[in-house]
Amino acid sequence: MTVRNRESGASLVVVMMVVAGLTLVGLGLLASATLSLSSTDAERDDAERRFIAEAGLQRMAGDITCSLAGSPALGRIFDNLVMLHGTHGRSRGPDGVAGTEDDVGRDYVRVPHGRGSFTIDILTFPETVEEARRLEFVDIQIRSTAELDGQKSTLSGVIRVGLRPSRVFDNAYLMDNHAWMDGWPCGSLYIHGNLRANGDVRLAGSCVRGRGTPLYERVTGTDLVGRIHDGGIIAAGAITGAQSCEGDYAVAANRHEHEDRVRMPNLSDLSLYVRAAREWNGGSAGPDGIWGTSDDTGGSTLQVWDKGLGRYRTYRACIGCNVGPDGVWNTADDLYGRDGLPGTDDDESPFMILDGRIQPIIIDGPVVIGSPGPDGVWNTADEYDASGLRPMTGAVIILGRVSGQGSIYSAGNIYIPDELAYDAPPLPHLPGSGPPPGTGYPNGPSTLFPSMAEEDIEAWLALTSTSPPAGAYRVRDADMLGLFARENIVIGRFTGGLHWDEVDAWLANPDNESREDLGADRLPNTLDADEGNGVWDVRTYGADGANQCGSGLRPAGYAPGDVVPGSGEDLDGDGRFDDRITRGSVDAYGLPSGGPSSFAFPLNINDRLDYTAADPNSAPPLDTDGDGAIWRGSPLWTDASTSHTWAEVAPDPPQFDSLQAVLYSNHAIVGVALAGPSGLHEYYGAVIARVESLFGSATTVFSHDPRLLGGARGYGIFLPRELEVQVRSWKSE
Incomplete structure (x- = not known):
């Protein structure tokens, strides 16, 4: 290109x-x-x-x-x-x-x-x-x-x-693209919150029922301050085909066209989130002043049940980016974890299996999973293998139940092969009209509209397990999880399950184009300047230090001729050209072979893939610590197995009532999942991406978690930041 x-x-x-x-x-x-x-x-x-x-x-x-x-x-x-x-x-x-x-x-x-x-x-x-x-x-x-x-x-x-x-999380569903919601018959799609796009919202022939989340300038504690508008359908471009919408979406006052775009957070460099994770709970680098050694204190925690050991393993802050006891990056002891000892519970890997099916995963604060590569600096060329893949840097498989409040920042893809749900979800599920205020909504997924009256939202946000009558309610202290992927989020059995051909077809559709050749407006099929010209139109740093504004300073670590991250058609801000996002495939050795923009993963999900012998694929994944071992994942399958195939852990297709997490990717969120026993299939939290290709059931619900309003300050989730x-x-x- x-x-x-x-x-x-x-x-x-x-x-x-x-x-x-x-x-x-x-x-x-x-x-x-x-x-x-x-x-x-x-x-x-x-x-x-x-x-x-x-x-x-x-x-x-x-x-x-x-x-x-x-x-x-x-x-x-x-x-x-x-x-x-x-x-x-x-x-x-x-x-x-x-x-x-x-x-x-x-x-x-x-x-x-x-x-x-x-x-x-x-x-x-x-x-x-x-x-x-x-x-x-x-x-x-x-x-x-x-x-x-x-x-x-x-x-x-x-x-x-x-x-x-970032304010992207004020919405139930947001695409940094056009939002295509056409063709949904009445009673098949419900949105409890805002439907938003940084392009058009296109609803031709669609009977979407929705109620928006009001937008506020800020949230102080549980007080909503400075109401902007009532929310609803929000587009940076036009809203088309909305005549068949129902609920608040049917009211013209709840349709907001030509609004400002909301900027997508850039996760190509995770150093800010590593710092936040390490400093969580008063964390420090300890007397030696070196992060990732045994005298570190505090930090966020991630606990995962290990059936073989009969207890939880505890990981802290940044998994896969510790320096180990020798205090030197990219040496053999980097995997030892904070205790500095080999073969112990906290041994780390930049690829993690988080299985909460027997005992819930327990999280407190932001946790980063991944490796910045041998140079120790995020978003540099050594994080990629010879074919341009980043297959083992931060890949996460997560399923089961989750307890606590926190977030997982993945330097790669996040895979959700089956149900993911809160161990202690908010009660009630969403704000209701009461009495008392804020209560009255069911305690699980529902097609009933929540109350978006200001007093009901504020009262709901204030509910805890001690609110009278004790044990009846739980919101502020309920579980909350953010899944924030630098690459893609993949739901279900993507290696060959039912309906994945339809996922592939929509990813390949020009209306859902993700290739970084979209022109000046960064949107597909608008026929604007430079769209589809086969040239990656970006700015580069000049020899005089000129940055994107044409003057000023060049950031440390960048040389003349380097791409200015986020400029022009660099949609994800990583300074590298991205082709169309595809599912990819695996080769005869079970290794990804779909090209640099695929979200393929090995056919067999092992706890350890060790390529110390001859290279079976001519372009092996990176060996981040130089010990010859790749994907040194811990054996955290709850049945104590060290190896599983996708067919063993991902039903075809998965069926569950509610996927409970805040999902964010500056690339794609894709997957196949159908309704559970309730007859509903809900995404509870937020779904935010550049593009999506989700195959769902006859009744799909997108529910915004109002705790996200105002940036979820005061909760353990620590949302992605923006300038x-x-x-x-x-x-x-």
């Missing part, structure tokens, strides 16, 4: 947000200046100085946001602010105060603008990279001083650059 440099990119949204905010300030100042022009020359000069000062603020805000653009490593998102300080010479002089006359090296001193000039100071910034990496947000105070005819005017402002939980830039304040000095 040819690569072509192009100016477009999602990261520009951040810059535009700031520029838009500054433009509003500029318009206000300009209006004020216009009124003053009929006055004295002094008043005219004063207005012009203020306008020049505002231009200086725009210049600096652009540099700040450009310093952040195109960096996939959210865990290091503020590093460039430190470098920006160095570049623009915010070095304090002898007086020790930033922004005073003895500061040295400022390159924005008396920059000509119109009849005058401006000088810029950044008054606050992270002092060191280490400090920057500990921050959730940075408030940057900027001061711009304009000079004209020997007179000065000064404006100052504060820009907050931070990370927030946010806010203009906090402006004033004239």
